[in-house]
Amino acid sequence: MENFNKASTSIKNWAEDDRPREKLSLKGAATLSNAELLAILINNGSKEKSAVELAREILQLGQNNLNELGRLSIGDLKKIKGIGEAKAIIITAALELGRRRQATAALEKKVVKTSNDVAEYLRAIIKDFSFEVFAVLFLNQANRINHFEILSKGGITGTVADPRVILKKALDNSATSIILCHNHPSGNLLPSQADKDLTHKIKEAAKFIDIKVIDHIIVSEDGYYSFADDGNL
Known part of the structure; x- marks a missing residue:
């Protein structure tokens, strides 16, 4: 009581x-x-x-x-x-x-110029989860962020993101490009093979509707990893 x-x-x-x-x-x-x-x-x-x-x-x-x-x-x-x-x-x-x-302060009308711009925002909102979450930034033609959404949550060992859901959300938000993002609660920033396979799968599917996957960012308390910066996209 x-x-x-x-x-x-x-x-x-x-x-x-x-x-x-x-x-x-x-x-x-x-x-x-x-x-x-x-x-x-x-x-x-x-x-x-x-x-x-x-x-x-x-x-x-x-x-x-x-x-x-x-x-x-x-x-x-x-x-x-x-x-x-x-x-x-x-x-x-x-x-x-x-x-x-x-x-929100980092998100408002933000123009994405570098992977660090994205990581700064992402670390503020998803780095503290004790389980993996998968989110997407939806950008317009000027690379301004139209929308951000966490699309799936999983156990500490991983999460599943459905490309169909991601691309439907992209169309709903009039996005011309997207940035995939998720966290690694373990602190390890290196992408797993599953991370690489999912990124490739979404990138290839997005081509059919003229939407570009410009990066996949992994964040943890220790920093971030960018697929684009590392030449893995």
Whole structure:
């Protein structure tokens, strides 16, 4: 149960200067520590700990690193006494919004010029998955990104991407070229034989509808690999 009678630990009973909500309202979000921002999401503490104390425990679970925190599952968060399903879901949703904001800033009206342009965007949005995901960037004739979509998700050993689905999406989004992309949770950036076979299969199929596959990017926390840069396309 998360709703306890906690007169001594409720944020409402703290000194006004120590209340994260009031501090945010008066001084702005940038003045709050990570723990204080998390405390606002948590809303209230437990019988033993305040919301800020619980927030500090959460940060420690993520090694005091927001990137590591973003990798924690709802189950991981619930291991902390005082964090139930509802609080864990709120925290997870907030972290995902932050990730999407970062990725969207890189995506908006972006013209793709180099593999690094693509990798910068991709690493922001798919590098933290603990399983492989396959996604596609759909570009217009000016190499501007019209659309990005994760098309399949798989286990940690691999994922399957259907060329028919990819090419239908390309037509639906008026794409003249596409960039294939997926992550390697293991950190190994070298393409597997299956990666090479799939790339060739999609490239050949795309030729029949005048859509060009201009690259296939593999990303991990350690960096990226470009089929085009390496002469494998």
